[in-house]
Amino acid sequence: xxxxVQSSCLVAKLSHYISLDDTQKEQLASLEKTERDYASGRDxxxxxxxxxxxxxxxxxxxxxxxxxxxxxxQVVKIHHPGDIIGFPDIALSHMTTTLRTAQAVCLCxxxxxxxxxxxxxxxxxxxxxxxxxxxDQVVFIDxxxxxxxxxxxxxxxxxxxxxxxRLRVTNTKMTDTINMPLTQGQIGDYLxxxxxxxxxxxxxxxxxxxxxxxxxxxxxxxxxxxxxxTDFQNRYSDMDTSWFPQAD
Amino acid sequence: xxxxVQSSCLVAKLSHYISLDDTQKEQLASLEKTERDYASGRDxxxxxxxxxxxxxxxxxxxxxxxxxxxxxxQVVKIHHPGDIIGFPDIALSHMTTTLRTAQAVCLCxxxxxxxxxxxxxxxxxxxxxxxxxxxDQVVFIDxxxxxxxxxxxxxxxxxxxxxxxRLRVTNTKMTDTINMPLTQGQIGDYLxxxxxxxxxxxxxxxxxxxxxxxxxxxxxxxxxxxxxxTDFQNRYSDMDTSWFPQAD
DNA sequence: CGCATAATTGATGGTTATCAAGACCAGTGG
DNA sequence: CCACTGGTCTTGATAACCATCAATTATGCG
Numbered sequence: 001x002x003x004x005v006q007s008s009c010l011v012a013k014l015s016h017y018i019s020l021d022d023t024q025k026e027q028l029a030s031l032e033k034t035e036r037d038y039a040s041g042r043d044x045x046x047x048x049x050x051x052x053x054x055x056x057x058x059x060x061x062x063x064x065x066x067x068x069x070x071x072x073x074q075v076v077k078i079h080h081p082g083d084i085i086g087f088p089d090i091a092l093s094h095m096t097t098t099l100r101t102a103q104a105v106c107l108c109x110x111x112x113x114x115x116x117x118x119x120x121x122x123x124x125x126x127x128x129x130x131x132x133x134x135x136d137q138v139v140f141i142d143x144x145x146x147x148x149x150x151x152x153x154x155x156x157x158x159x160x161x162x163x164x165x166r167l168r169v170t171n172t173k174m175t176d177t178i179n180m181p182l183t184q185g186q187i188g189d190y191l192x193x194x195x196x197x198x199x200x201x202x203x204x205x206x207x208x209x210x211x212x213x214x215x216x217x218x219x220x221x222x223x224x225x226x227x228x229x230t231d232f233q234n235r236y237s238d239m240d241t242s243w244f245p246q247a248d
Numbered sequence: 249x250x251x252x253v254q255s256s257c258l259v260a261k262l263s264h265y266i267s268l269d270d271t272q273k274e275q276l277a278s279l280e281k282t283e284r285d286y287a288s289g290r291d292x293x294x295x296x297x298x299x300x301x302x303x304x305x306x307x308x309x310x311x312x313x314x315x316x317x318x319x320x321x322q323v324v325k326i327h328h329p330g331d332i333i334g335f336p337d338i339a340l341s342h343m344t345t346t347l348r349t350a351q352a353v354c355l356c357x358x359x360x361x362x363x364x365x366x367x368x369x370x371x372x373x374x375x376x377x378x379x380x381x382x383x384d385q386v387v388f389i390d391x392x393x394x395x396x397x398x399x400x401x402x403x404x405x406x407x408x409x410x411x412x413x414r415l416r417v418t419n420t421k422m423t424d425t426i427n428m429p430l431t432q433g434q435i436g437d438y439l440x441x442x443x444x445x446x447x448x449x450x451x452x453x454x455x456x457x458x459x460x461x462x463x464x465x466x467x468x469x470x471x472x473x474x475x476x477x478t479d480f481q482n483r484y485s486d487m488d489t490s491w492f493p494q495a496d
Numbered sequence: 497c498g499c500a501t502a503a504t505t506g507a508t509g510g511t512t513a514t515c516a517a518g519a520c521c522a523g524t525g526g
Numbered sequence: 527c528c529a530c531t532g533g534t535c536t537t538g539a540t541a542a543c544c545a546t547c548a549a550t551t552a553t554g555c556g
Contacts, residue, residue: 066389069479072397076389088385093488096386096481116491119375123368130367133381137336138344140388141314141324147395148440149320151543183502192396197544199503215553231317233344240341243364399511431534445512447536503552513542520535526528 009082032108054086060105064097075190257330280356308353312345323438351429
């Protein structure tokens, strides 16, 4: 009843960092044994929910957000295929964000107890999961720097580079074009801007020849210049796995 | 050669979340067996350093920051006694932030390998450490919301409440007054503001009766109103430890 | 084709940055 | 003891950046 290992986004993503034996691959793939489809623009869980389910993204983009009482919204994380959703909420008893689909998606829900099993049985996978959680903190730190100290054009440049770097982990043939399902309002909620100003800024970026936009596609023309503009560091390409336990 | 357990800030902080037996307490206290003093305003490590040392804060405040090439600075974390410094950088091969003392401090450095030992030998402590890393992500998410969607007065209110909540974990007798060693410039670098605007905003908060300032002390007068202003949630008081392994 | 949603563009205003000067304070050396 | 010094905080004037409001144009979908 197991999913073919090569079909698992999660295995693909994690294999990028350490070599996995067949047992470990099976353990991970088992998290994706049930699939569920969701339409675009749906909330899957909401802030305050108790549900203790995690998800592996199989297809499509989603994002997590929180609202202020008066409706101001902050998107805190954009989720791609192969991502595990819900980690930060393990530590607390309630969900702290709302999860919304940005397009039609396919998710693999699994109970937290499945994670417990992996943590108990595989020190090597445990180390990897801890490392990913810690790496995500570094990514949050980068985002924080962008939010606190960059202006609009730099923020959008940073976001584009971050998306590129993340998508390249699983999709090695992807070069410079992103299929972008997020609206400008959602981008604004991610970067702390308004939809109007996102529009103006993207027009400016296009006028200056940094990017090219057609329909839902976004092509990066001068990636090196964007990297220089934002002092961008790719946090996804490399991880220090030297201290991991050698075997289970 | 072990430190008396009750003198350990780390044990005090972690005991707040789970009960620890004497062996576990000894393991943790052993991390603090060497102490080192640093003067105020010193950099302890810098972004890009390879050093793989972690620190337990024994006394004093510090903060971690990153700079943009043109000098814009973002403080990303404020460290208090009992905190472990350096977690996020475990996952990568180089330090991503610079650590600076905000006053005279005392730190307990320990090599990453000591952490490995704990992770191998105590599933229960491992779960706690993972939980704290994940809880820190939630804290970053809260900060992100403040950075992206709050105005200056709300940001400062949020920062004050966050500091109060964190200090109360180890210092239960602390009520409403913070001994604040950070300059307004550093506060600005934390919240994405300038020193000038921090000054104006704190004057305004004082004029409106939210806080009272004397020398380095900051007293909160209308905490409930600040909580309402920022929709503040205390992430430090509670943690879901129900899924932890019962014993080592 | 018609409708809802998203993107664009213009005009105006608010929040915060920048620049600059003065006040306060602690530490220092004469 | 007291000017001197360097840092921090405060206050004022001005400007930049982005938000808000509003109208129009695209875009996608049934």
